[in-house]
Amino acid sequence: MMDHQFILVDFLVKHFSGTLSQADMQALQKIFEDDPTLRERWERYTSQGLRSSDAEFWDRLDLDQARAKILNYTSAKPAKRPLHTRGMRRLKIYAGLAASLLIFLGVAWFLNATPQDKQIVADQVYRYNNDVLPGGQKATLTLSNGKTIALSDEQTTIEETHGEQLQILDGQLHYKPNSGQAELASLKNTLKVPESGFYRMVLPDGTKVWINSASELSYPLAFGKSTRNVELRGEAYFEVAHEKNRPFIVSTTHGDIKVLGTAFNLTAYSNVASNVTLINGSIQLTNKNNTTKQIVPGQKVEFDGSVMRVSQANIEKETAWQHGYFYFEHDQIQDIMEQLARWYDIQVIYKGPISKKKFGGSMSRSVSLAEALELIKRGAGLEFEIDRKTVTVKNKN
The missing domain is CATH 2.60.120.1440 (Jelly Rolls)
Structure with a gap:
């Protein structure tokens, strides 16, 4: 089934570049019959695009195995032909397989390097690097x-x-x-x-x-x-x-x-x-x-x-969470950020010594992360930074 996963990369590139042929679609149907899980991935990729969570799947593909397959293929002895024809044929094989490997590496890199997290949006108000939706x-x-x-x-x-x-x-x-x-x-x-x-x-x-x-x-x-x-x-x-x-x-x-x-x-x-x-x-x-x-x-x-x-x-x-809001009462910032971390799916980093002061108040769980942090920092004497889904907490002074 691993070979099918390599082949799927090539078909995905053809799909996104608009060069997928009818013959390719027939070959895909045969692959889907052998491995239904690839059909699910194909339909998700082509309908929703590529997401950061998909990187785990491609990470499991063995790049060394891919290279070995190509080297084995290119070292196979070609049929006897006139010398100049054989040389041209070998050159085409190398060029085609090198391109396939580049496509494979390129898609794997794209999956890892360009995550498309719909929860991450631009911050239009508070001047953070970005905002995170609830x-x-x-x-x-x-x-x-x-x-x-x-x-x-x-x-x-x-x-x-x-x-x-x-x-x-x-x-x-x-x-x-x-x-x-x-x-x-x-x-x-x-x-x-x-x-x-x-x-x-x-x-x-x-x-x-x-x-x-x-x-x-x-x-x-x-x-x-x-x-x-x-x-x-x-x-x-x-x-x-x-x-x-x-x-x-x-x-x-x-x-x-x-x-x-x-x-x-x-x-x-x-x-x-x-x-x-x-x-x-x-x-x-x-x-x-x-x-x-x-x-x-x-x-x-x-x-x-x-x-x-x-x-x-x-x-x-x-019971505030059940009714759609946060309620804080005598809570340290670490306890507050723990609740926010679960709701906004973020990682929290603390920079320098953080006050043990306790806070109270309430706010809706429907606000964006930037707005939530602004509401907290007004009375907390803290500064926040948002970098995608990582929030850094530090004292204002």
Whole structure:
């Protein structure tokens, strides 16, 4: 299949230069029959253009292997011909293959050197090198057979194993209520939200879930008869459908949340301690040390593998992302920038000593990165620089 990938480069160059012939298209169809994944790439490249994320695919192509193929080809003995004809033939072979290699290297360089990130735009107001647009509604769904589908807010129907149909309605992924068939309970789906994204869904039992950036939720196509189990990495807001005899359990890196019917916000990124804020109802938290704690509405529990700390929660702050805005209260700039990094899909660099001062305030998640930074720096005594998707933070003086 690797040879087909080399050939695809040549066809792409012909397509973009307008020299792709009917014979080329027939050859492409044969390649697509042998390797359907290349058809998907071809359709994406020719309809959407080449993107920086495609560089990973081309990086996996072995340039040494490409050169070896060409050298082997050019060193093959030609059929006996008159000396001057043989020399001309060899010259043509070298010229043609050298051009092919240059095309291959050129496309690979183009993919790496000219990323087309639609989130990066010109800054028309604040004089940064560029601006970055905010995140939006996007996610991928991995089906039980391993196939991954990009989700959007467009209405559509997705077919799962055993004929189960999943629907996207009003920008939400919906699972139809089912009777908990054993064969469906053993099949798992995973919804993954990238950085600069969020998504909403309704699970088979009617539970509503809002999933934040850089998060992943795994769950079965049907819940079991005794419990309803899901796994979360990242942040999500749950409105759990009440079922007295079938508790809803969310498993995280640091422990499990057990509920019957309630609303709560759970943050469970693996690089920091997890925390859960109870909006209404009742939950029971069990950490990895099997320590159990029950909290009441308005309380927040911060927990890792060994310690649980209970405090009064600021409900507005904990759920602001679900309602479309940032809310900061006694937060250091590093904590603020961590939230921005996930929403705008940026890298943050700190230059020099940065104040430990704490800040508060709120702003919409629909503003561009430049506007967000301007709102922050007014009272923070900081300067920011934007270079594509890298933000440098430094003291003003």
